[in-house]
Amino acid sequence: MSYSTFNRKKFDSLQEPMFFGENVNVARYDQQKHPIFEKLIEKQLSFFWRPEEVDLSNDRKDFLKLEVHEQHIFLSNLKYQTLLDSVQGRSPNVALLPIVSLPELETWIETWSFSETIHSRSYTHIIRNIVNDPTKVFDDIIVNDEIAKRAISVSKYYDDLIELVNLYNTLGLGVHHVPERGDVTVSMHSLKKALYLTVASVNVLEAIRFYVSFACSFAFAERTLMEGNAKIIKLIARDEALHLNGTQHMMNLMALGRDDPEMAKIAEECKDDVINIFVEAAQQEKDWAKYLFKDGSMIGLNAQILGQYVEYITNVRMQAVGLEAQFETKNNPIPWINAWLVSDNVQVAPQEAEITSYLVGQIDNDLDGADFDDFGDL
Amino acid sequence: MTILATSNKAPEDPQVHRVLLGKQQILVSEDEPLLPQLERAGVTIEYQCREGYCSSCAIKLLWGKVEYPVEPLAWIHSGAMLACCAIVKSDIEIGFF
Ligand code: FES
Ligand SMILES: [Fe+2]
Ligand SMILES: [Fe+2]
Numbered sequence: 001m002s003y004s005t006f007n008r009k010k011f012d013s014l015q016e017p018m019f020f021g022e023n024v025n026v027a028r029y030d031q032q033k034h035p036i037f038e039k040l041i042e043k044q045l046s047f048f049w050r051p052e053e054v055d056l057s058n059d060r061k062d063f064l065k066l067e068v069h070e071q072h073i074f075l076s077n078l079k080y081q082t083l084l085d086s087v088q089g090r091s092p093n094v095a096l097l098p099i100v101s102l103p104e105l106e107t108w109i110e111t112w113s114f115s116e117t118i119h120s121r122s123y124t125h126i127i128r129n130i131v132n133d134p135t136k137v138f139d140d141i142i143v144n145d146e147i148a149k150r151a152i153s154v155s156k157y158y159d160d161l162i163e164l165v166n167l168y169n170t171l172g173l174g175v176h177h178v179p180e181r182g183d184v185t186v187s188m189h190s191l192k193k194a195l196y197l198t199v200a201s202v203n204v205l206e207a208i209r210f211y212v213s214f215a216c217s218f219a220f221a222e223r224t225l226m227e228g229n230a231k232i233i234k235l236i237a238r239d240e241a242l243h244l245n246g247t248q249h250m251m252n253l254m255a256l257g258r259d260d261p262e263m264a265k266i267a268e269e270c271k272d273d274v275i276n277i278f279v280e281a282a283q284q285e286k287d288w289a290k291y292l293f294k295d296g297s298m299i300g301l302n303a304q305i306l307g308q309y310v311e312y313i314t315n316v317r318m319q320a321v322g323l324e325a326q327f328e329t330k331n332n333p334i335p336w337i338n339a340w341l342v343s344d345n346v347q348v349a350p351q352e353a354e355i356t357s358y359l360v361g362q363i364d365n366d367l368d369g370a371d372f373d374d375f376g377d378l
Numbered sequence: 379m380t381i382l383a384t385s386n387k388a389p390e391d392p393q394v395h396r397v398l399l400g401k402q403q404i405l406v407s408e409d410e411p412l413l414p415q416l417e418r419a420g421v422t423i424e425y426q427c428r429e430g431y432c433s434s435c436a437i438k439l440l441w442g443k444v445e446y447p448v449e450p451l452a453w454i455h456s457g458a459m460l461a462c463c464a465i466v467k468s469d470i471e472i473g474f475f
Contacts, residue, residue, distance in 0.1 A: 039451050043431065241432035245452055248433060252453050316424055319475045320433045322455060330474070332424060338434075341426045 002169050003098050013102060017260035018250065019195055020188065021101030028103055034259070036249050037108040044111050044242055049235050051122035056129035056228040063130040063226065069296035074226065075131075076292055077213035079141045081236075082123045083151055084209060088116040088202075088243075091158045095198060098165055099191075112246060115239050122232050129228075146291045150284060154209070157201040157277075161194040192266050196254060200274045200321075203247035204281045206240050207317040212285050212306055216292065218340040219301045230340065238343045244317070251321045271323075279326055282314040301334070308333040395442075398471040406466050412444070413461040423461050430463040437461050442470025 007025040014033050016022055029038055066074065092113040100106045127134045141147055167176050167186045175185050214237055221230030257264035267274075289306035297303070308329050315325035332338070397404045397412070399421065406415040413435055416423055426434040430450030439459040445467050450460050459472070 036451065043451065238427070241427050241434075242451075245431050245433065248453050252455075315475070316434055316436075320436060320453070325475060331422070335422060338425050343427045343429060 016101040017263070018102055018105055018253065019096070019099045020191060020260070024101060024103050024106050026103070027107065029107075032104045033102050034104065034249070034253065037102070037104040037246070040108050040242055040246055041104070041111045044115055044239070047115070047235075047239055047242070049118065051118065051125040051232060054125075054228050054231050054235075056126060059126070059226050059228040060130050062220075066225070067296065069293075070220075070298055072295060073216055073292045073298060074220065074229075075127075075137055076146075077216050078123055078127060079137065079144065079147055080150065080288065081210065081213050082120065082138070083141055083147055084154060084205060085116050085119040085123070087151075087154050087158070088205070089113060089120050091155070092116075092202070095158045095162050095165070098169065099195070108246060112243055115243075119236050119239070122236065126229055126232060146288065150209075150288070153281065153284060154201070154205050157194070157198040161191075161198045164191050164194050188262070189266070192260075192263060193270060196251075196263065196266050196270050197273060197277070199247050199250050199254075200270075200277050201281075203244060203251060203317070203321065204277055206247065207244040207320075208278070208281055208310065208314055209285060210237070210240055211313050212289050212292070212310060214341070215301060215306060215309060215334060215337055216298070218337055219298055219334075221340065222336065223299060234340060237341050241341075241343070244320075248320050255322060274321075275318075275323060275326065278314055278318050278323070282310050282327070285310045305333050309337075395466045396469040397466060398469070399473065408465050408467065410465075411461065411463050412459075412466055412472075413463075416461065425462055428462045430460055433460065435461040436475070438473040438475060440471040440473055442466070443468040444470065 004023050007023040009022060009025070011022050013022070013024070014031055016033065018034065032038055063071065063074070090113065092109045096109050097106065100109060124134065127137050131137060163178075164184070164186055167178070167184060168191060171186070173186050173188070175183050178184050214233055217226065217230050217233040220226040251267070253259040254263035255267035286303075286307040289303045289310070292306075293301075293303045309332065311327035311329040312332050315327050315329065318325055391407075393408045394405055395408075397406050397416070399416075402421070404416065404419045404421070406412060413423055413425060413428065423437065424434050426432040428435075430446070430448070431452050433452035436452070436455070436458050438457060440457075443466075444459050444464040446460070446463055447465060448463070450463050452460055454460060458475075461472075
């Protein structure tokens with residue numbers, strides 16, 4: 001079956017599964033099979049922010065004062081995040097839109113992916129503001145071995161799914177010979193399995209892989225360094241918490257048979273694979289922490305503490321999708337991070353000193369104290 | 379050991395409930411969600427959004443009744459609860475995953 005941008009068939013979308021049913025036709029939200037996805041859309045829209053609203057001029061000064069090994073930690077994390085959001089800014093669209101069957105989920109996928117493009121643009125904003133030559137930083141992403149290793153793991157499942165869906169849409173079910181690749185079996189079973197593993201691997205990407213980097217950004221900010229960056233990372237972390245909610249819902253709806261009953265069987269069948277995806281990612285993140293701190297740690301953080309945090313957060317994320325925790329670490333070794341991750345003190349408001357522009361236009365921040373004299377003894 | 383997490387209510391108040399956590403017993407009110415009350419009682423619970431959408435604060439609800447004034451966006455597994463946004467409505471027993 002090939003993809004249609006406007007399916008002419010008349011069908012009841014409330015009876016469709018999330019994926020691999022009919023292609024969506026009317027983008028309508030008056031009736032919804034899984035209303036959670038529209039709630040996520042609304043929340044995501046309410047979180048809208050622009051990188052340019054955060055002023056980074058102090059970060060530039062701070063960055064120059066950092067020790068060389070601290071600059072390595074900071075830039076390496078930004079490069080890794082750039083990779084992750086490059087993938088996320090396109091892949092939910094490319095991989096999931098051709099197979100989605102519910103209007104509210106289709107729109108969530110687009111809203112989700114759009115918010116990732118804001119993250120990507122924010123890295124350029126940060127890098128442009130703190131180094132003289134952003135080119136060097138970005139060019140390294142593709143050649144740096146430590147990042148390349150991770151690029152394979154984060155894109156592999158997406159790419160497998162995209163390949164299978166392409167074959168399905170052009171050639172249909174069956175065994176197809178693909179040059180340089182051999183025979184590929186396209187069955188509803190292999191398609192659904194590829195989908196489930198992709199959703200699991202995306203959940204891991206957003207719910208675990210970002211957190212080493214988040215921890216480092218907030219550890220700098222605890223020392224009142226790179227605070228503009230920390231502000232941006234807080235906004236990104238808030239978005240990511242919604243994104244992981246989305247993939248947790250997809251996984252739980254599938255695994256508990258509340259969507260496509262066949263997906264429940266596939267989830268059961270893939271359980272060990274999914275556990276491995278979590279455990280392997282945790283190991284890669286611990287290795288990443290070692291790479292970050294190879295030339296020296298930073299105050300409040302070292303590879304061991306970060307490794308424990310990775311294990312801890314992996315347990316939390318596994319339990320959220322109904323899996324047994326796999327690591328012994330039962331306590332958060334860096335509980336201070338939660339005060340940075342909490343959303344209610346993320347404020348993007350024009351009256352804040354660090355913010356130089358606002359959605360509706362420039363705000364004059366250089367008001368003289370005398371301008372306020374009329375207010376008396378405030 | 380009983381810790382009073384509520385500021386000005388007596389244990390016999392119908393709006394005050396016992397929260398059992400292992401060997402600890404904590405008294406909480408219906409005035410605010412469980413999370414801040416547990417924190418004041420010195421119990422550390424993981425959190426992130428404190429608004430019901432990230433699922434970080436999920437804990438086991440072994441028995442008893444809790445309610446959510448606004449339906450949270452996060453998935454709540456059976457036998458679990460979200461500490462950040464649940465109002466305790468009866469004596470309850472909780473545990474960690
Ligand atoms: S802290 Fe996010 S759901 Fe409770
Ligand atoms: Fe992102
Ligand atoms: Fe994301």
